[in-house]
Amino acid sequence: AQSVAQPEDQVNVAEGNPLTVKCTYSVSGNPYLFWYVQYPNRGLQFLLKYITGDNLVKGSYGFEAEFNKSQTSFHLKKPSALVSDSALYFCAVRGLNAGNMLTFGGGTRLMVKP
Amino acid sequence: NAGVTQTPKFRVLKTGQSMTLLCAQDMNHEYMYWYRQDPGMGLRLIHYSVGEGTTAKGEVPDGYNVSRLKKQNFLLGLESAAPSQTSVYFCASSRDYISDTQYFGPGTRLTVL
Numbered sequence A: 001a002q003s004v005a006q007p008e009d010q011v012n013v014a015e016g017n018p019l020t021v022k023c024t025y026s027v028s029g030n031p032y033l034f035w036y037v038q039y040p041n042r043g044l045q046f047l048l049k050y051i052t053g054d055n056l057v058k059g060s061y062g063f064e065a066e067f068n069k070s071q072t073s074f075h076l077k078k079p080s081a082l083v084s085d086s087a088l089y090f091c092a093v094r095g096l097n098a099g100n101m102l103t104f105g106g107g108t109r110l111m112v113k114p
Numbered sequence B: 001n002a003g004v005t006q007t008p009k010f011r012v013l014k015t016g017q018s019m020t021l022l023c024a025q026d027m028n029h030e031y032m033y034w035y036r037q038d039p040g041m042g043l044r045l046i047h048y049s050v051g052e053g054t055t056a057k058g059e060v061p062d063g064y065n066v067s068r069l070k071k072q073n074f075l076l077g078l079e080s081a082a083p084s085q086t087s088v089y090f091c092a093s094s095r096d097y098i099s100d101t102q103y104f105g106p107g108t109r110l111t112v113l
Helices: none
Strands: A003-005 A010-014 A019-021 A024-026 A031-038 A044-050 A056-058 A064-068 A073-078 A087-095 A108-113 B004-007 B010-013 B019-025 B031-037 B043-049 B065-067 B073-078 B087-094 B108-112
Touching (some): A044 A056, A044 A064, B019 B031, B031 B073
Parallel strands (some): A010 A108
Antiparallel strands (some): A003 A024, A056 A064, A064 A073, A087 A108, B019 B073
């Protein structure tokens, strides 16, 4: 069975500082990895994905994520946080043997303070 | 394009009542999904569809039924609502299933008393 862990329920950073939201996964075979963001009372919005190729993936709003196969991680990063980045972030994984199942982590709330 | 829309946005049911949630997408996507979101548990897949006329069970299908009579619509039904089904329900769609991005609707907040 595939799974995703987001070990931090909440991450607090000051505006202008770099941010990291952690994600580790477990899946059979090569993973397809995704990050989504959810603003209050809204649906999830796609940020970025890793399918194959370069381990550093760049996405929307200045976010990027690094795929690390040996550590089975896909941490989300941004060099300089904005207050408007405050939201709930979800990591998700799909393995080749999972059919159409996309498994989500429990989510990490990012709070960026001015 | 409206993307993915969901009807209704909010609903309160009494235990044992039934209801249907409607999801519509205008992106001509083949794949559609229903998830539920509960605090601290992320999103869990209830049912999904790989095309018109097809449906399949996801991770938490019990107590729910679905239908995909038209490509653009995916209906989620609760035949006899239970308090454990109090949740926020999200519909999503995608062009294909392996690597493609899923696009989400705004959600339906359901409370079962």
